[in-house]
Amino acid sequence: MPEACGAKRGVAEISAGERGTLDSAFWCELWSFREAFRVLVWRAVRVRYKQTAVGIAWVVLRPLMLVAVLTLIFGVLAGLRETGPTPYTLLVLGGVLGWQFFSLVLTEAANSLVANAQIIGKVYCPRVLFPASVLAAGMLDLLLTLLIFVPLMLWYGFLPGWQVLLLPLGLVLLAAMTLGAGLWAAALNVRYRDFGILIPFVLQLGFFVSPVAYPLSVVPVAWQWLYELNPMVGVLELLRWCLLGGDIAGLSVAVAWSVVFALVALVSGLRYFHRAERDFADIV
């Protein structure tokens, strides 16, 4: 891409009537801001845990605490522990990883333009950088969190199968879904701050209607088709399968629906975001 962009570099044409399209100029410009993107990601990582006592350990502590509570409540008290051969703690961790990434990144992405209003009003850069840098920083966190699996699996004497090699694909699907939703949320939140209030609430509901604290198999078969309309079901179950194995055939419809949903969300989100971004500085 860098070579193809060379010729266009340097001359910018802006006209009032043009509609923001995702043409080569858009991608070239994005490429030319890669350094700013790198620094924004790095800033997000640095700032998040600055002036905290445990620092980067929060990345691991947060999911661990959630897993502990969920194991206690859903596993021990509600008796979900006896659902299958896989240790319940690992099942929950497999769900928590993806869900926490989704909810943290979506919340931060929705807020990313408002939080950077000062930069947006004073410097030009493709505004996509802000939600995208939140996503990248979240992904770094997620990769760190994956390390928790190593001691836990050793403890339970549980070895992942060959399907763990497909984990990167699962993560790409998760990232696409999250970025698609995040782009819509960020662009809408600039104009309608209502989304800043709505999103935490939706995420709270989503936690219960997604297979986070329990596996899909707990849902009665007759109702699974309805349950699987939630596009997060496919992603989360795919990630869980990559890490812990299980029945993939039964997941195919849910995963396919997730892939379609993620692609539509990503492409439409990018288009809407790009079309709306010219006004961000005026209304943010």
Place this chain on the structure above:
Amino acid sequence: MANVIETDGLGKRYVIGASMAQRSGLRELLASPLRALKGRGTSAGDNVHWALRDVSLRVGEGERIGLIGRNGAGKSTLLKLLARITHPTTGRIRIAGRVASLLEVGTGFHPELSGRENIYLNAALLGMSARDVARRFDAIVAFAEIGRYLDTAVKHYSSGMYMRLAFAVAAHVETDILLVDEVLAVGDANFQRKCLNAMGDAAAAGRTVVLVSHRMNAITSLCDRVVMLSEGSVVLDSRDVRHAVRQYLVRDDDALRGAWYAAADAPARDGVRLLAFYISDADGRPVEGVRANDDDSLINVEFELKSVDSALKLGYALYADSGELLYWSFCKDGPASDWPTLKRGRNVLSSALPKRLLNEGEYRLELIAGFHYRSWIAQPDHDAPSIVLEIQGGLSDSPLWLERRAGLLAPDLPWACREP
């Protein structure tokens, strides 16, 4: 000379007032989702304001343009459009080359990060690569004079340090076009000079500079072309910078030159109502037009007091033709025992203009009024009434000194020969 910036029929409209609040609610989105998502929520009843209207400019490579105009004339909007921060409502812009905009210092600084980290962050946002930053890092630090605070979080910086660091980064970004808005308005005199030099260097290196400033000094010393905006339109575009600046300064209060009178219904501020500001002869009769340098002239301020407040201070600022401030003078500059006694009701304060101090030419006087360390009534460089004084002749009684001399001042000072 190739054009690096071209604009045609550029306009920017803002929607203001209550309609904006309605527009940003979810209710409208639910009511008419398609229209709202397309951002076409502007209906006929909206209160619109054209910040910029039909601006067509051609800027050649290496030109140094000064954008001047009153507050709200559209200078900053034009700069924001050129910097691509906002999108035009009408017209088009074509820009050849990389643009760095310095619309406000400290853009993109994060308070929790150290000075060092913020240099990288800021430079990247201004379009500099990590390699370039590394290469110029020492120069940036030296320019900013932050030395040992380099690894301190910038939230602990003084505002001066913060500013210096921000300008240092911007000054070291290698771009073809530099857009600067009022950066020089803050910082001490020493730093301001440094900024001016840095911008001069940028210009000397062939970079195109567009500078927005209220400081006519900066404009005259840096720019080779002046574009004056008024109510969103270009009203003057001239390469005769001194002439343009003079026009800007004089335009201020329309036809009134040697005298300023408040409108009949002008309100009182904090119990003080300014009535008039004018030049008079020794007997207090207002005079219009040219004064000789050895005429007896008084600077007069007429005002009405609701009550007497000891903190009230009145005076004037004297500016040279080029916009440089020559001095401030207040009625309370002497020892307290010599201060004029003000009374409730109407007062006229007069001060003799020093004879044979100024040079031939035009000067501008600005009325300053305020409560010491409390508040302004008329703030210099902001909303103060100003008048113009023109001096011709009367420079000296010497047969050897007949013409205007170089210099802002032309004082006739006493000389004597004393025993060696």
